[in-house]
Amino acid sequence: MNVAEHIVERLHAWGVGRVYGYPGDGIGGVLAALAPRHEDQGEGHIDFVQVRHEETAGFAATADVKYGGNPIGCCVVTSGPGALHALNGIYDALMDRVPVVAVLGQTAETAMGSGYYQEVDLASVYKDVGRAYLETITDASQVNHMVDRACRTALAERRPVVLIVPSDVQERPAVVEPPDKHAFFHTSTVPSTPVQGAAPADVARAAELLNAGRKVALLVGVGAHGYSELVEQVADRLGAGAAKALLGKTVLDDRLPWVTGAIGLLGTTASWHLMRHCDTLLIIGSNMPYSEYYPEPGQARAVQIDIDGARMGLRYPTEVNLAGDAGATLAALLPLLEQHDDAWRTEVAKHKQHWDDYSAARAAAKADPVNPEAVVRGISARLAKDAVVAVDCGTATSWYARDLDLGPTHRGSLAGLLLSMGGGMPYAIAGKMANPDRPVLAMIGDGAMQMNGVNELITVSRYAKRWGNGSFVVLVLNNRDLSYVSWETRGTLGAPPDPEQSSLPDVPYADWARLLGLDGARIERPDQIDSVLDAAFAADRPFVIDAVVDANVPLIPPHLTASQVLLTAKAEFSGDPAFFGIVAEGLRETVVSKAKAVLGHHGSGDRG
Numbered sequence: 001m002n003v004a005e006h007i008v009e010r011l012h013a014w015g016v017g018r019v020y021g022y023p024g025d026g027i028g029g030v031l032a033a034l035a036p037r038h039e040d041q042g043e044g045h046i047d048f049v050q051v052r053h054e055e056t057a058g059f060a061a062t063a064d065v066k067y068g069g070n071p072i073g074c075c076v077v078t079s080g081p082g083a084l085h086a087l088n089g090i091y092d093a094l095m096d097r098v099p100v101v102a103v104l105g106q107t108a109e110t111a112m113g114s115g116y117y118q119e120v121d122l123a124s125v126y127k128d129v130g131r132a133y134l135e136t137i138t139d140a141s142q143v144n145h146m147v148d149r150a151c152r153t154a155l156a157e158r159r160p161v162v163l164i165v166p167s168d169v170q171e172r173p174a175v176v177e178p179p180d181k182h183a184f185f186h187t188s189t190v191p192s193t194p195v196q197g198a199a200p201a202d203v204a205r206a207a208e209l210l211n212a213g214r215k216v217a218l219l220v221g222v223g224a225h226g227y228s229e230l231v232e233q234v235a236d237r238l239g240a241g242a243a244k245a246l247l248g249k250t251v252l253d254d255r256l257p258w259v260t261g262a263i264g265l266l267g268t269t270a271s272w273h274l275m276r277h278c279d280t281l282l283i284i285g286s287n288m289p290y291s292e293y294y295p296e297p298g299q300a301r302a303v304q305i306d307i308d309g310a311r312m313g314l315r316y317p318t319e320v321n322l323a324g325d326a327g328a329t330l331a332a333l334l335p336l337l338e339q340h341d342d343a344w345r346t347e348v349a350k351h352k353q354h355w356d357d358y359s360a361a362r363a364a365a366k367a368d369p370v371n372p373e374a375v376v377r378g379i380s381a382r383l384a385k386d387a388v389v390a391v392d393c394g395t396a397t398s399w400y401a402r403d404l405d406l407g408p409t410h411r412g413s414l415a416g417l418l419l420s421m422g423g424g425m426p427y428a429i430a431g432k433m434a435n436p437d438r439p440v441l442a443m444i445g446d447g448a449m450q451m452n453g454v455n456e457l458i459t460v461s462r463y464a465k466r467w468g469n470g471s472f473v474v475l476v477l478n479n480r481d482l483s484y485v486s487w488e489t490r491g492t493l494g495a496p497p498d499p500e501q502s503s504l505p506d507v508p509y510a511d512w513a514r515l516l517g518l519d520g521a522r523i524e525r526p527d528q529i530d531s532v533l534d535a536a537f538a539a540d541r542p543f544v545i546d547a548v549v550d551a552n553v554p555l556i557p558p559h560l561t562a563s564q565v566l567l568t569a570k571a572e573f574s575g576d577p578a579f580f581g582i583v584a585e586g587l588r589e590t591v592v593s594k595a596k597a598v599l600g601h602h603g604s605g606d607r608g
């Protein structure tokens with residue numbers, strides 16, 4: 001056995017059953033060690049997924065864990081350019097707190113320091129993203145303790161860890177049993193028991209606070225994943241309404257009347273009302289960053305449950321901070337909670353209904369040529385109960401948050417805090433690899449599709465035959481614009497976007513899919529929506545929906561601040577032609593009339 005084979009064996013012992021990667025001579029030894037494992041369908045099996053770009057390997061390793069695949073994600077990439085490509089995907093693991101081990105090749109030790117080709121100081125480049133654990137294996141005796149400590153740290157801290165392995169070290173004979181002497185270690189591959197619930201005395205204090213509340217709001221995040229029933233029971237007991245952070249979207253069913261859906265910039269007016277009118281807040285496993293969407297400071301008494309004691313009270317001044325696993329903590333809390341009446345819930349449900357009516361009207365509004373929300377709502381109606389959903393960064397994120405009804409039977413995720421374009425297709429691939437018997441849906445903007453999606457469709461076409469369930473639907477929102485940023489430009493700078501920067505070439509995405517042996521169709525008119533969606537969801541192979549949608553359906557935040565209105569209006573009045581093209585007339589009226597009211601209020605002809 002050599003060092004590379006030893007590393008692979010030890011990673012396997014920690015639960016690494018799938019590796020996303022790309023070859024190169026800097027990592028040749030490790031890939032050679034993976035080869036027989038890939039063929040071995042028995043105990044020692046490790047799947048190898050060859051992607052088109054190392055960034056995909058980083059994203060997919062992260063997403064694999066999020067979608068319930070391996071307990072620890074793994075990507076294996078070569079030295080220099082391979083490792084530099086992978087960096088962004090590994091940052092996703094850091095920001096969304098996912099255990100991932102990145103194995104990076106490196107220049108041979110003998111050549112290091114000579115300015116050799118592909119020689120990059122990876123320990124420096126990866127210092128930040130690998131802050132939990134980053135080491136270079138330079139001696140065969142280090143393999144046991146370095147792999148063990150890396151994997152244990154990744155799992156315990158839910159962070160990426162990095163092992164750099166020079167190419168010549170990979171080939172050296174392994175030291176499987178280090179000698180029993182000074183400065184050698186004998187380490188364990190037995191995982192640590194998971195963190196349990198919070199301390200009973202603190203749970204009792206939290207119960208007292210929650211029982212005193214009359215208008216309780218829940219903010220539910222990814223930390224509540226897997227505990228949907230408990231969250232519902234707690235909410236029912238407290239007569240509470242609940243808003244969901246983006247990564248917690250599947251914890252509670254969007255269709256429940258007391259669930260107000262998404263919160264924050266992409267959220268609903270119902271979540272805004274819930275937060276702004278509650279007197280008590282219970283945050284469960286969420287680190288939702290938009291602080292202005294929480295209750296006003298001082299308005300609500302708050303309890304937070306988080307597995308990480310270091311992340312308490314960061315977004316809202318909480319009174320009781322319960323550090324522990326959300327499931328165990330909620331289970332301890334539930335018997336201490338008194339039954340509340342449903343007066344507040346009735347109010348919450350009324351606002352939820354308003355939102356539903358408003359959003360249905362938005363989707364029904366005419367657009368040029370097709371309203372993206374109509375397409376997404378059509379998808380929502382057809383989505384299988386067990387679908388796995390991936391979404392990219394852009395307007396797709398908004399429509400995912402607002403128009404797609406998901407619940408605990410689904411799985412849904414994205415690069416939540418990093419919000420990188422190009423996450424959607426790698427997430428969809430990992431979602432399918434982790435759940436080959438479930439249908440997958442990806443929602444991706446044309447910009448992100450052009451960034452990496454068209455290439456990674458090659459990966460999809462390569463592996464599609466392996467999947468037990470062939471359904472893999474990719475919705476491309478072909479609006480020929482970096483629309484999300486165009487709206488940000490209007491809303492924050494008060495300026496129309498520069499078309500040279502923001503417009504995108506039209507690409508026949510469905511034709512490309514068919515060239516690859518997949519299926520696809522274009523939606524160019526509203527009357528094609530139903531037939532194309534029906535075909536997409538009936539297809540037994542990956543299907544690309546090229547939806548030619550309107551870039552100018554406004555992305556209105558749930559609460560328009562006066563300054564946003566002023567700036568958006570300024571963009572309009574300064575002659576942004578797109579703004580006049582907004583065909584969701586009712587909405588346009590809302591923004592424009594609100595803007596005019598504010599402008600009028602400020603008495604400022606000059607602002608126009």
Ligand SMILES: Cc1ncc(C[n+]2csc(CCOP(=O)(O)OP(=O)(O)O)c2C)c(N)n1
Nearest residue numbers: 394395420421445446447448481482483484
């Ligand atoms: C890697 C990366 N580059 C740039 C951005 C900034 N950004 C956020 S959304 C967006 C526009 C996305 O365009 P597209 O994929 O076409 O989706 P749309 O908003 O048009 O639906 C951009 C450029 C980003 N988030 N990530």
Ligand SMILES: [Mg+2]
Nearest residue numbers: 445446447481
């Ligand atoms: Mg676009």
